[in-house]
Amino acid sequence: MVQAYNFLASWQLFPEKCSFEYGLAPKSGNYKIESINNGHALLISSNWVSIENEAFYTQHEVVPDASLRAFENQILADSIFSEIPNASTLVTRFVKEEKTVLDVTHEILANGYLKITQKGTSPNGESFTNTEIYHKQLSVMPYAASAAGVAIRPTKEGVIKHKALWAMEEQTNMQLDQIKQQIELLAKQAQEIRKRKELSLMIYEAKLGFKPQIGHTYHLYEKNDGNHMLSLVSPGEWGGNGPFKQFISSVRLLADHTWVEISE
Numbered sequence: 001m002v003q004a005y006n007f008l009a010s011w012q013l014f015p016e017k018c019s020f021e022y023g024l025a026p027k028s029g030n031y032k033i034e035s036i037n038n039g040h041a042l043l044i045s046s047n048w049v050s051i052e053n054e055a056f057y058t059q060h061e062v063v064p065d066a067s068l069r070a071f072e073n074q075i076l077a078d079s080i081f082s083e084i085p086n087a088s089t090l091v092t093r094f095v096k097e098e099k100t101v102l103d104v105t106h107e108i109l110a111n112g113y114l115k116i117t118q119k120g121t122s123p124n125g126e127s128f129t130n131t132e133i134y135h136k137q138l139s140v141m142p143y144a145a146s147a148a149g150v151a152i153r154p155t156k157e158g159v160i161k162h163k164a165l166w167a168m169e170e171q172t173n174m175q176l177d178q179i180k181q182q183i184e185l186l187a188k189q190a191q192e193i194r195k196r197k198e199l200s201l202m203i204y205e206a207k208l209g210f211k212p213q214i215g216h217t218y219h220l221y222e223k224n225d226g227n228h229m230l231s232l233v234s235p236g237e238w239g240g241n242g243p244f245k246q247f248i249s250s251v252r253l254l255a256d257h258t259w260v261e262i263s264e
Contacts, residue, residue, distance in 0.1 A: 004042060004064065007033045007090055007106060011114045011134035013048065022120070022128035024050040031114070031134055033090075033106075036061065042082075042090075062092055077101055112136060196258045203251065203259050206230050212253045217262060220248040 013029040029048030036043045045059040062082035063069060071080040077094035084090050090106035102120040109115055114134040121127055203220060206228035212218060219231050221244035228248065235247045249261045 004033075004035065004084055004090070006087055006108050007042070007114070008035055009033065010137040012137050014113075014133045014135060017133035019129075019131045021130060022122050022126075023130065024052070024054070024056075027051050030137070031116070031132075064090060068095065071095075193258075196254075196260055199249075199251065199261060200257075200259045202228055202248075203230055214253050214255055214257075217250055217252050219250050222246045222248055 009032075011031040011033075013026060013031070015025075015027055015029075018025070026048035027050065029046065031046045032044070034043050034045075035041075041061050041063045043059065043061055045057075047055065047057040049055050060071070060073060060080075062080060064082040064084045066081070066083035068079050068081045071077045071094065077096045079095045081093040081095065082091065088108040092104045092106075093100055094102040094104075102118060105117045105119075107115045107117070112135070114136070116132040116134070118130040118132075119127070206220065207223075208230050210232065212230070219234050221229050221231060221241065223229055224245045226245075229244065230251075231242075233242065234250065235241060241247050250263070251259045252262050253259055
């Protein structure tokens with residue numbers, strides 16, 4: 001089943017990118033598609049958590065050979081049709097009493113995301129379209145999630161597992177956020193050091209008529225010939241740029257012999 005290869009993964013829901021006309025909108029979820037029966041069928045499993053913190057889980061098999069087959073969950077449908085018309089599309093149709101009750105289209109988008117479009121009819125006879133967007137998870141979880149299919153409330157063991165997974169997700173996300181903040185801080189510090197280094201190189205290449213003292217403030221100018229000069233005299237004392245082309249900045253010598261720009 002070569003064409004199914006693009007779908008075989010665990011996918012994580014983008015709640016903010018989804019739209020729901022029917023059913024409970026999830027606030028988090030995963031969706032998993034895996035190959036079974038030596039590649040002759042697909043196992044689609046999903047779990048999600050509603051805004052009301054209710055946990056749901058569903059699972060079903062499809063054989064994407066464009067034939068109508070009996071479906072194991074008679075509550076939803078008595079037969080199922082599935083096919084892969086191209087490498088980026090997986091279509092599943094649930095049929096009950098010779099009528100289509102739900103069409104589910106899986107699409108691999110150009111950005112690599114998985115888009116799932118569900119079209120069906122609610123119990124009161126109104127048509128609906130639900131759209132879900134997922135991104136591929138880097139690691140494969142034991143099971144996955146979405147709002148597709150019949151909602152099956154979990155067993156006590158399932159609730160325990162879900163709470164444990166939820167706690168794990170919260171903790172790992174918090175740790176990842178901390179690492180991200182540390183990386184951003186290190187990047188900012190590296191940028192500041194790089195700026196000090198560039199400024200220091202400019203000053204040490206400039207003309208110095210005295211020995212700078214650590215902690216003291218000096219003033220860097222560009223001369224008319226393009227070279228630089230460090231001076232004890234500020235622009236205010238010169239009454240402008242003085243005899244120089246332009247004033248660059250006021251600077252201070254640090255203990256590590258690098259220079260930092262200061263504002264006066």
